[in-house]
Amino acid sequence: MKFSKKDLIKLYTNLVRARTFDMLCTRLLAEGKFVSFYHEGAWGDAAGVGTATFLRKDDILYPHHRAHGFPHMIGKGVDPKYYLAEHCGRATGCCSGVGTVHALFEEYGILGQSAILGAQFTVSVGWGLAAKKNGTGQVVVASFGDGTLARGTWHEGANVAVLWKLPIVYVLENNGIAQYVSLEKAYPLKDMASLAAGYGMPAVVVDGQDIVAVAEAVGEAVKRARQGKGPTFVECKTIRVTSHGYGSPHMVDGEQRDMNMVEELKKREPLSMYEKNLLKQGIITKEDIEEIAKAAKEEAAAAEKFAMESPIQEDASILDQYLYAE
């Protein structure tokens, strides 16, 4: 797959935006302006942005919970301010302040999300089935983490997806850790992509810190799905350098995380690696970088202002209105 200069800059811009929003979310949670959780995603954000940036607007995407899916949604073209407002419990939030960590952007193929991990494997089967029936070449992309892949729902969903040749791309963001448990303690092999082979599902393993590699691999899988060739599995090797969620203990397998190892991981910071590459190839200039960063900061500041100036969702009458369809 060949990316144009414009595409490469778009990837870069989206990654900068995702990173800026991650910093904003972390700060807002620390300041008590978020209502419930935030699970930071910096340094592991290239996989989500790379996965989503070149999808069609009508493709269906299940965002990963890490970074609360901001990288995926930003990649998909969603204006993140409504999701930010949702986290602040505002009436202008994408779920009207009822869910706070849930997203719904129908026009962008974000059709809902669950905080109980593992739903993506089976719900995506329904999306895949509907997409196939629609016959317009729509593709479903389900993002998830290594921990989530341990759920039994994976097996039920994968089997049916292959059996019915559904247009689904499963994108694993393997950061080697699930909350407080390392991958070594949770899976006996190195590449979790091996889980696809048992169902006859093609799988590839890519460097999840290399945003272009992710976009390429997912792009190939999407192409295959659009052609009616069935599901593909893409494993992106990524990292987690923060604790599981803001404020939670930075521990793994019963012990403090080895901070030397975390420092080592930080060397694979995807944004600066990509930036360096683009500069070297002459695709962007220092001035472009400054401009993109400035625009991202302005976007984030405007989103924060929008969220904080929106009314808090305290209208009890919506409870009845939202519970059942008329």
Added chain:
Amino acid sequence: MRLLQYNEAINEALSEELARDEKVFLLGEGVGVSSLATTRGLVQKFGPDRVIDTPIAEAAITGCAIGAATMGYRPIADLMYSDFLYTAADDVLIRAPQWRFLHGGRQSLPIVFIAGSGGYRKVGPEHSHSPHSIMLHHPGLKVVVPSTPYDAKGLLKASIRDDNPVFYMFHKALIGMKEDIPEEEYIIPLGQAKVRREGTDVTVVAASYMNYLAIQAADKLKGEISVEVIDPRTLEPLDLDTILKSVIKTGRVVIVDEDTERCGFAGELMAQIMEHAFDELDAPIKRVCAANYPIPSGFLEKFVLPQPAQILAAIREVVK
């Protein structure tokens, strides 16, 4: 005596039981670290063969507990949040409760399912459930809902020693509560309610975090209304006698339950009180429960979960 926090009391009970009986073991996602610190430090004491970190595989956790229990072990299956029991509901609600019964009463399952439950932390519809009425709907499963650190410890020890599957639900909003805990060992048998405040005008029945709110209400009403607060402590077995004794004394009842009102424990208890003590009642029983909606996240939570003002209002109304 030492002052222990609710989660520390849970931790101590686990630690003592792991030390006492080598057949006891613990498994669950991240139990080596533990989100609410209930199991923290145990892997260092008992090793990874008895404090087992698992993948995110709830059905593997609960199924493993059932299998090992039939072979003489006494597993403690940590499900982190009670909302996640639904991902292993056939084990937790069907298989484990019915196992002994359907195999002719021969094979008991000494399992403790343990999880944090409840709302009041604004974490939304998938991390705030209090699913005890669902559990009570499945005979064969005991349900333990401690409201203080002292009880949390004593009841957990009894749960671990019980030969039946027990769902032990501690409340997330009580984690920071502190209480004096004796140095010496104690056990609180399942099925013994506790009178937390003595009173003569009205009986308030409330468990877990609702008990905490009920006590606050009782203290607030001091001098105005004499409130007796009863904590069932376990919902199965249920100590109806202690509740009825109080009803006979006061003639008026308010039941507070964090679970959804419809088909909830409060409705069930109301029915049982009417069946056994209708003539003792001077007023219709009132209940304060979660309204019949999913629990919203954010600022809407307060419109669904029981609030202190509603408890006060219900007490005042029932004594009118």
